[in-house]
Amino acid sequence: MNPVTYFVTEMIKDFLYRNHDLYGKSEFIRDSYMRWAAKELLIELHIHEDMPPLIVLEKFRDKMDEYAKLNVETSFIFSVGSKTAEHFIRLLITLC
16 A cells, blocks of 8 residues: 555544544434445545545545435435545645
């Protein structure tokens, strides 16, 4: 695993294991979807180890954007997935 991929993986793991303050049902649901997206990002990074992590994150974000447009009833989970990927993209660009 290259150093940048390792860094991104550790950043996502840190996010997953951090205690999140939850105030209500909507925050709990959003947090659950964010954790789901973070776990999916770890899988994608593992599958595509040979690809630069920024590209993997961007492809995941774009895929989530497309899924969010397919069905109004399931768009929220994919919108959260897209925003989660965008969060890590911005962190990666800022910190590297």
